[in-house]
Amino acid sequence: MSLNVELLEQSFEKVKPRADEFAASFYNNLFQAHPEMKPLFAKTDMKNQEKKLLSSLVLVVENLRNPEALEPVLKALGARHVGYGAIPKYYGLVVEALLVTLEQYLQQYWTPEVKKAWLDAFRAITGLMLKGAGEESSPKPVQSEKKTETLAKPAILKTEIQKEYQLFKSTAEPEKKSLISVQLDGEVLKEIINDFTVNYQQFQTKISEQPLSEVLKQIPKKLIDTFWIAPTWLVSIVSVVIFTVVVVIVDDNSPLAKALGAADTISLVVALVLFIKEAPDRRKQFHYQAWSTIDAAHGVKVSYARILALQDLNKDGVSLRGLDAPGAELVDINLSHANLSKANLMESDFTNANLSYANLDNANLSEIKLSGANLSYAKLGFSRLNQANLSSANLSGANLICADLSHTNLSGADLRDASLSGANFEGAYLTGANLKNAKVSDSELSNAFLEGAIMPNGSRYKSSLSDR
Structure with missing residues (x-):
């Protein structure tokens, strides 16, 4: 929304000399029109509250030309008001009382243009405060395993750390016993095949709809995404298959064939793939250990x-x-x-x-x-x-x-x-x-x-x- 900043600044300058009186009048107008709001301030030092109102108005008007700094502040202010018991319908009542009070103090300067400027400003302010209030009161999303940068704060993390660590430990132990030890469940295999079929069909559609050069550019990214999403055992099997195919097609007398023909090469290849594949899990475990150190x-x-x-x-x-x-x-x-x-x-x-x-x-x-x-x-x-x-x-x-x-x-x-x-x-x-x-x-x-x-x-x- 485009605000008439110059008009807002000019009209507010006329109110400033009587700022303390203005704040007291606002709360009188608010409580007179809506007595149901008075209990919210029952334990509040009203003189201090009036100073807060003035500080907020000064803050907003002085930063109208700096919206990028004002937006996070107003959202934070809205979040704080959730704890004060403020609900969305109260915002409209406060705006109504502010407009009435401004009219009282501006008198002949309260023109339709000035009224519209303040109404637009209050609508923008209210929108940002309600957005901040919504973010504060909404349930926090469950953290994804891939986004460890948004881990829960230390005070509530300890229990989750223990649960996650046990889960990590239970899934990691079988892999230590054998380099490649896979037991396929019929339903799991069926699901993997179905996913592969769907992805392949989507890929075919993209080939038919896009130029070949664009499709080729997407292949490396798709392969990398698949590498991180696919189960570890599946990545290991694919690595062995690719390795075997390379050994079969290369010339037996070539240096590459001799290097790949070494007895332990396949184990080294699979071990390297697993080391790269498990890097995020190692990093996650390191973060858990770091939080445990901080908690301790x-x-x-x-x-x-x-x-x-x-x-x-x-x-x-x-x-x-x-x-x-x-x-x-x-x-x-x-x-x-x-x-x-x-x-x-x-x-x-x-x-x-x-x-x-x-x-x-x-x-x-x-x-x-x-x-x-x-x-x-x-x-x-x-x-x-x-x-x-x-x-x-x-x-x-x-x-x-x-x-x-x-x-x-x-x-x-x-x-x-x-x-x-x-x-x-x-x-x-x-x-x-x-x-x-x-x-x-x-x-x-x-x-x-x-x-x-x-x-x-x-x-x-x-x-x-x-x-x-």
Whole structure:
């Protein structure tokens, strides 16, 4: 949907001077029109809730020209509202109350064009939030054996590891007893033949419909796909057959025939094929062992084996989403590009760690030590970083939208080009920090200590006390 960004920005600027009053009026309008929604806020600090509403509106309006950054934030916001008891029908009621409140405060500026601009914007916002809510509440799909990068998080993985390992062990043992020991079940063989017939018919159809050059290009890919899908025993038999055919057709006096005629050659060929075929299973077992190492280190402060296991899993592209490692010492760890969303890493020590481009959205990072860490272009939206130590950390280009940075030590931190809209800076130490070109308003920084900091406009901050 195309939004009238300029009109939205201009009209919102007229509301900003009375922002606090606007937020209070919105909730009054909402509860007056729909009293059934009031119980949802029974245990809520409404002053704090009003600040959250304003932060969300500022966040949206300031990022209308940056939709690629706004979309994941709104989806995450929708997912969070599932836990608050919000249901889809409430979204329409909230939009209705927002439009009424905007009309009250804009008065003569509330033209049909402005109303349409806000209505279109709220529809787009609601759509993304509902999408995030749907993803959060929908049942998680069963993990495929081929996609180990989406393994379940460690806290629930242990039982599944044991089951999968027993299954792996039971299927692997017969293969150790004999290199080629195959017992064909009639139904299994029939099914394989049927599958082969169907695939062959499809291949014939493609030959008749496509140019020969295109068909020939597809053959290597089809062979590779078949190799990985086919049972191990079938791959072994086919390998032996191909090997035998080659031995029969080559000249008996050729060097190739002499090489292939060696007594152990057939065993070596089959062993090589099996080694390649079973590589994914070996990698999967390695991942299980790595997760077992991480689980075993839970509650242990120092574990070098855990550091290696986390680095190896990340190197293989395995998701670390939901990692539960509070209080862990992970100094100098390299988890660049890691998926650590929703991880619990409170009070952990990541001093000088490499977390560049890592996804730490919605993570619990309270009181974490990240001094000197590389968090450039990391995703930290809605993360809890209260009372964390991020002194001299590299956060250039990072996304910290709506992050809790209250009482956080960010002295000397590099925050150039960072997205900080909606973040909580109450009591945060930004002395000597570099905020050049950061997306954050002066009002949002008003509760932080900024002595000597380079502000978003490039100027150096000086308090009124230092001017005297």
